[in-house]
Amino acid sequence: MQNLELKETWMLPYGKQTIDAQDVEAVLAAISSSMLTTGPAVSQFEARLAEATRSTSAVAVSSGTAALHAAFDAIGITAGDEVIVPAITFVATSNAVIYCGGTPVFADVDQDTLLVDPIDVERKITPRTKAIVAMDYAGQPCDYDRLRAIADKHNLILVADSCHSLGASFKSHPIGSVADLTCFSFHPVKAITTCEGGATTTNDSELAARMKRFRSHGIDNTHSQRTQAGTHQYDMLSLGCNYRISDLQCALGVSQLNKLPAFIDARENIAKLYQQQFADIPFANLLTQKSSRTSANHLVVMKWDHQASGVSRDELFQHLRNEQIGVNVHYRPVYQHSWYQNRFGQNLSCPNSDAVYQQIVSLPVFPLMQEIDVYRVVKTIRQFATALTPQAITRRPAPLTAAG
Ligand SMILES: Cc1ncc(COP(=O)(O)O)c(C=O)c1O
Numbered sequence: 001m002q003n004l005e006l007k008e009t010w011m012l013p014y015g016k017q018t019i020d021a022q023d024v025e026a027v028l029a030a031i032s033s034s035m036l037t038t039g040p041a042v043s044q045f046e047a048r049l050a051e052a053t054r055s056t057s058a059v060a061v062s063s064g065t066a067a068l069h070a071a072f073d074a075i076g077i078t079a080g081d082e083v084i085v086p087a088i089t090f091v092a093t094s095n096a097v098i099y100c101g102g103t104p105v106f107a108d109v110d111q112d113t114l115l116v117d118p119i120d121v122e123r124k125i126t127p128r129t130k131a132i133v134a135m136d137y138a139g140q141p142c143d144y145d146r147l148r149a150i151a152d153k154h155n156l157i158l159v160a161d162s163c164h165s166l167g168a169s170f171k172s173h174p175i176g177s178v179a180d181l182t183c184f185s186f187h188p189v190k191a192i193t194t195c196e197g198g199a200t201t202t203n204d205s206e207l208a209a210r211m212k213r214f215r216s217h218g219i220d221n222t223h224s225q226r227t228q229a230g231t232h233q234y235d236m237l238s239l240g241c242n243y244r245i246s247d248l249q250c251a252l253g254v255s256q257l258n259k260l261p262a263f264i265d266a267r268e269n270i271a272k273l274y275q276q277q278f279a280d281i282p283f284a285n286l287l288t289q290k291s292s293r294t295s296a297n298h299l300v301v302m303k304w305d306h307q308a309s310g311v312s313r314d315e316l317f318q319h320l321r322n323e324q325i326g327v328n329v330h331y332r333p334v335y336q337h338s339w340y341q342n343r344f345g346q347n348l349s350c351p352n353s354d355a356v357y358q359q360i361v362s363l364p365v366f367p368l369m370q371e372i373d374v375y376r377v378v379k380t381i382r383q384f385a386t387a388l389t390p391q392a393i394t395r396r397p398a399p400l401t402a403a404g
Contacts, residue, residue: 012373013366014299014328014365015365016189016368017193018263022255022258026252029251033247037245037246038216038222038223042244045060045254049201050201053182053201056208057202057207059200061197061211061243063185064185064187064198065198067198068093068159068161068183069214069243070211071211072099072100073211074200074211075180077131078100081102081130082129083102083131083132084105084107084124084132085104086107086115086137087335087350088331089137089161091331093161093334094106108350109137113140114137114360115136120350132159135160135161135164136160136162136165138300139164139167139168139191139299140287141162144160151180162175163183164298166192167191167261168296169293177201182201184199185197185198186256191260191298194256197250214241218237219235219236219240266369270300270366270369271300271365273374278302281385283305284305284381286300287301299365301363302361302381304316306358320361320377327361363377
């Protein structure tokens with residue numbers, strides 16, 4: 001029979017999970033237990049997550065997208081409501097607003113951090129605005145002091161898309177306890193993984209109860225609660241989804257949470273090494289890190305000066321991929337995607353986001369990455385940049401500027 005196994009080519013990935021023997025043991029124990037879903041591992045994971053984020057409640061769900069959807073449902077986003085979201089984010093942030101019938105309104109980002117610009121956020125507020133979403137790009141927390149002041153002034157809810165920033169902090173407060181609701185993802189490239197998975201943390205017990213109901217069809221109790229109570233009865237109180245996360249995933253989540261501080265330390269060491277090494281590379285700059293915040297270093301993002309170098313980001317990207325360096329781009333401004341253009345028209349624009357999207361490249365960073373891997377990435381970029389002597393630049397074709 002033909003061997004259908006895919007041959008892997010070796011590429012240094014931009015992100016990767018860290019799974020050890022304890023994780024495997026935890027999953028094996030969970031799969032042998034009597035409850036594979038809605039069981040004790042789910043509550044245990046939620047309790048540990050609430051503890052780690054110093055929040056009073058955590059609601060674990062099947063993905064970060066589900067966490068955002070549950071959060072927007074809980075705060076009652078519905079048709080006619082506007083929610084301000086950063087222009088540069090993963091599409092899930094604004095899609096989740098649309099799932100609830102709301103309208104995302106895009107705010108520009110700061111060019112040096114790619115974090116949402118509070119001035120543009122305030123400019124975009126209308127009488128229909130109900131919430132502001134902060135997205136902790138690359139793991140660095142947003143300016144929560146200014147966003148909180150704006151939210152309070154206009155009586156808005158502050159939601160954090162912290163899918164990049166579990167383990168980060170703002171003024172010594174762990175992310176998860178700073179916004180009204182904070183959403184996390186546990187996809188394999190994130191700070192910890194449950195394979196797929198997500199959670200929303202909050203200090204509001206009513207919102208938490210509503211999200212728990214939402215993740216299970218809007219029904220007022222779970223299968224295990226009915227079993228324990230010896231009843232078959234349940235009532236569907238609101239419209240919900242099946243966004244439950246399994247006990248296997250949560251057992252993995254608990255085991256991964258034990259290692260969160262070590263994962264964050266490892267990421268920080270890699271980010272620091274990149275910072276040292278980037279000091280003298282022509283045309284390449286890392287994002288600015290603000291004081292009074294610690295980053296989870298989910299991404300190390302480099303801005304490539306395509307104008308000064310005469311070479312586009314995409315040419316650099318292709319070169320790095322050819323060198324087996326698994327770079328990526330996070331993210332194209334959401335409104336540039338075809339679905340958004342068809343729905344909202346083609347006139348949406350946030351100048352900083354449009355400009356910076358042409359420059360950004362995400363470099364590999366994950367806890368098991370070795371120093372030698374960082375040196376290889378940096379050396380490849382340095383060689384590429386220094387080869388662009390003035391003569392080389394004038395010989396090159398005009399830079400590619402099309403979005404892509
Ligand atoms: C900023 C951001 N928001 C939302 C999500 C969605 O998370 P998930 O993939 O777990 O649904 C992601 C995941 O990549 C993300 O990076």
